[in-house]
Every structure is written in C-alpha cells, then in structure tokens.
Amino acid sequence: MGICCHLQLIKQARLWKLGHDQCQGIYSHNNYVTCIEFNPVDDNYFISGSIDGKIRIWKVQGCRVSDWTDIREIVTAVCYRPDGKRGAVGTMDGNCRFYDIVDNCLQLDAQICLNGKKKLTGKRITGLQFCPNDVNKVMVTSA
Numbered sequence: 018m019g020i021c022c023h024l025q026l027i028k029q030a031r032l033w034k035l036g037h038d039q040c041q042g043i044y045s046h047n048n049y050v051t052c053i054e055f056n057p058v059d060d061n062y063f064i065s066g067s068i069d070g071k072i073r074i075w076k077v078q079g080c081r082v083s084d085w086t087d088i089r090e091i092v093t094a095v096c097y098r099p100d101g102k103r104g105a106v107g108t109m110d111g112n113c114r115f116y117d118i119v120d121n122c123l124q125l126d127a128q129i130c131l132n133g134k135k136k137l138t139g140k141r142i143t144g145l146q147f148c149p150n151d152v153n154k155v156m157v158t159s160a
Contacts, residue, residue, distance in 0.1 A: 030065055032077065042080045047071070052094050058101040062121055066092025072106055074121050083121040088114065096145035098152050105155055107142025113157060131159055 030050050032042035048069035056062040061077045072092055073085040094107035097118075104123070106114045111131040117124040132140045141160040148154040 028067075030063075030075075042077060044073075044075050044080055046073070051092055054095050054097055056101045056121075057097050057099055064095045064097065064104055066095045066106060068092075072116075072123060074118070074123065076121070084123050086116075086123050086125070088112075094142045094145045096147060096155075098147045099149050100152065103147075103152070105145045105147070105157075107145050107157065107159075109141045111140030111142060111159060113142060113145070131157065 028046045028048055028050070030044040030046070030053055031040050032044070034041050044065065046065065046067045046069065048067050050065055050067050052066040054064055056064070062083060063075050063077065065073050065075060068091050070089045070091060071085050071087050072095065074083045075081070076083045088106065088108065090112060091109035092106060093109050096105045098104065102118055104116045104118050106116065113129050113131065114125060115127045117126050131142065142157060143160055144158040146156045148156070
C-alpha cells in the first residue's frame, strides 16, 4: 500500500505516503484524535475516534466525512472487522459498541459495558481486534 495515517496531538489526522515529505490529506476534527483504522477491504475509507465523542468514517479522496455518530463519550479505540462490514468502538468509560457498516454508514447493533453492574474506575478500553479466523470473536484490552 505505501500509505500511512499519522496522528499528532492536534485536532486532525494526516495522511502520508511513505517515502514522501508532503502530506496527502488533512482530516480535521473538533478535538484531539485518539484512534484510527483503515477499512481492510477499501483503503479509500478509514474510521476515526476523538475526544469529542464522535466516530467518523472518512473518505480519503476529498478528505470528507462519509458518516458520523456522536456517542457522547471519549472514544479510545476503533476497529473494523476483517471484511469491513462491521466495526467496534471502545470508550474511556469501558463501553464497547458494535456497528454494522453498510455503504460506509454506521448502524448501532449492540453495546456492552466492561464494568458490569459496578461502576469501577480504570476500565478504559485501550484496544480492539477482531479474530481473523472467527469474526464473531473480538479481543478487547482495557486499562
């Protein structure tokens, strides 16, 4: 592919082509960008999460938002399923949301809370990864 997306402690994601000095695209957000991932089957799209509580699906060409949703929590992790048809989102509060992604639009499917019934502190989701061999399984890491 030769393309990477770079996060800086600014309110944007930037797209760089490896081996080149010039930025290929700037994707502005309302607050700090915390996580990104390219769509595994269509690298013209990527998903981002931000401190502003919004999840955005971006179209690389044109640097524009294809769809977004406001979950009103700090987004700390995002992940596409290997087929690009679903996504998972983790939050600072330990919530994990699963979305169907149809025509690069987000449709909430399910939600779980890692804290259970007790509101424990320190359950921030730090990473998400679907199992490549069984997309019904997802690995979740938390602080």
